[in-house]
Amino acid sequence: MTRLFxxxxxxxxxxxxxxxxxxxxxxxxxEFTLAGFAGAVVIGxxxxxxxxxxxxxxxxxxxxxxxxxxxxxxxxEIFMVYFGLATIGLVLNVFEAxxxxxxxxxxxxxxxxxxxxLQGVTRGQREAAQAVGFTPIRSFALVIxxxxxxxxxxxxxxxxxxLLKGTSLLxxxxxxxxxxxxxxxxxxxxxxxxxxxxxGAIYLAMCYPLSHLALMLERHLHAGKxxxxxxxxxxxxxxxxxSDRQSQLxxx
Amino acid sequence: xxxxxxxxxxxxxxxxxxSFGKHEVLSGVSLDVHGxxxxxVLGRSGGGKSTLLRCLNLLEVPSLGWIEVEGESxxxxxQLVHGAGLVRLRRKxxxxxxxxxxxxxxxxxxxxxxxxxxxxxxxxxxxVRTALEFLDRVxxxxxxxxxxxxxxxxxxxxxxxxxxxxxxxxxxxxxxPTSALDPQSTGEVLEVMRELxxxxxxxxxxxxxxxxxxxxxxxxxxxxxxxxxxxxxxGAVLGSPKQLxxxxxxxTFARSGADSEAS
Numbered sequence: 001m002t003r004l005f006x007x008x009x010x011x012x013x014x015x016x017x018x019x020x021x022x023x024x025x026x027x028x029x030x031e032f033t034l035a036g037f038a039g040a041v042v043i044g045x046x047x048x049x050x051x052x053x054x055x056x057x058x059x060x061x062x063x064x065x066x067x068x069x070x071x072x073x074x075x076x077e078i079f080m081v082y083f084g085l086a087t088i089g090l091v092l093n094v095f096e097a098x099x100x101x102x103x104x105x106x107x108x109x110x111x112x113x114x115x116x117x118l119q120g121v122t123r124g125q126r127e128a129a130q131a132v133g134f135t136p137i138r139s140f141a142l143v144i145x146x147x148x149x150x151x152x153x154x155x156x157x158x159x160x161x162x163l164l165k166g167t168s169l170l171x172x173x174x175x176x177x178x179x180x181x182x183x184x185x186x187x188x189x190x191x192x193x194x195x196x197x198x199x200g201a202i203y204l205a206m207c208y209p210l211s212h213l214a215l216m217l218e219r220h221l222h223a224g225k226x227x228x229x230x231x232x233x234x235x236x237x238x239x240x241x242x243s244d245r246q247s248q249l250x251x252x
Numbered sequence: 253x254x255x256x257x258x259x260x261x262x263x264x265x266x267x268x269x270x271s272f273g274k275h276e277v278l279s280g281v282s283l284d285v286h287g288x289x290x291x292x293v294l295g296r297s298g299g300g301k302s303t304l305l306r307c308l309n310l311l312e313v314p315s316l317g318w319i320e321v322e323g324e325s326x327x328x329x330x331q332l333v334h335g336a337g338l339v340r341l342r343r344k345x346x347x348x349x350x351x352x353x354x355x356x357x358x359x360x361x362x363x364x365x366x367x368x369x370x371x372x373x374x375x376x377x378x379x380v381r382t383a384l385e386f387l388d389r390v391x392x393x394x395x396x397x398x399x400x401x402x403x404x405x406x407x408x409x410x411x412x413x414x415x416x417x418x419x420x421x422x423x424x425x426x427x428x429p430t431s432a433l434d435p436q437s438t439g440e441v442l443e444v445m446r447e448l449x450x451x452x453x454x455x456x457x458x459x460x461x462x463x464x465x466x467x468x469x470x471x472x473x474x475x476x477x478x479x480x481x482x483x484x485x486x487g488a489v490l491g492s493p494k495q496l497x498x499x500x501x502x503x504t505f506a507r508s509g510a511d512s513e514a515s
Contacts, residue, residue, distance in 0.1 A: 127311050128353035132367035132415060133343040135335075142366055146357045224359055224399040230376075231362070235397065237380040238361045242396050245384070 012191040025181035032167040039103025044110025069108035077101045082173045098170040106163050117152030157214030161207045260287040262423050268317035277303045279478035288452045292465035295475035301458045305425050309345040346416035350428040352408040354400040360411045361396040364418050386414040406437025423454040474498045
């Protein structure tokens, strides 16, 4: 131990040898996160809409889904998908099994957050959308979803960060992500405290900007700033017309 | 102002009934609204005024009766138009709500623009131009790019009026448009409505503003317990009401001081 310490200054681990591996592992973590979250958002939306559907059986299916997958440990779900499904002939590779487990698990949580968002849009808003002659689909797309998004954003971004951290559990099925890499380094250097502190710092460095970004997006949306090209166009047109009008008023 | 309105019947309602469970809120209301006519609907809360109004654009589905707008039947004996027909009705019959119901995630002008683009299939540039014109009509062109939560209640309600008006409805329904407003905002909104009536807009207004009803309407309706109790010119209904219930209502109103002109 003393020798190692002397060789690498304050560090026990020759990090220069592991930088490339860690970068690859971090990339894998990001890939799991993106795939898992994309799937979770789709599942969450479908389940949330089903949960609010007038058709009873849809509501029951959605409710059962949410309650099952929300109340099982993530690790259990990962093992079921990777090892369990293989026993009935559905063999998935680690990436597929990992992404699916994350999507299924976080989809259940997101469906609850999305449901809260959708229900948070007041009846008055739905009525106003009907009263100006929007079709039900337009009402949903133009009035309900944008407002539900604003309501659901804080919870959703929390879940995204949680999902990123949740990818660490995929080390149990050998997903070559950060945590798995950390365990490899520990097995080679035995410097578990240092390795896990450093890897923890990498997780923090990935998660914190994500939370911060979500907060900025929240403020952006709240201020009504446009995100879609169409809103940009409409607002630019309006601004130009408005200033034309003002200069006309000033001149005349 | 009664001479302004035409003989053209814009809305024809016959024996309209609406129940919520066992509770009957509308017990057979019949009503004609003529082109250019301003109809004020007065009455106690729970008397069925708002429900009547909300039935007229089928936000509330009646239990029984018949609603015709510009000669087209939209509801007849439990037969409700669906889909495209319903959307067509909403484009003919505009509505202004007590709580404004502007879309809070959009600027004032977008509130007016989006229904034009999606309802009227107007192209963007024209929709923006039209929307700004209508905001100008309610005196808010300068606020076009503000978010609703940056506007006062009166300004929000005026944007809501512009939003409804820009769709060029054949009739505008107002559901207690000033009940959520302070006196100054109330004045602003009533002023806009007065101008609209001068321009010949057909309007049905559920209101507690008896002064407004007296000055602006051609017809005043007093409703109680789901029925039209009394109907006539403002002079007749407010000046010399025939029915006991109308007299009582007007007397309590004057006593409560909710409207200084209602003495």
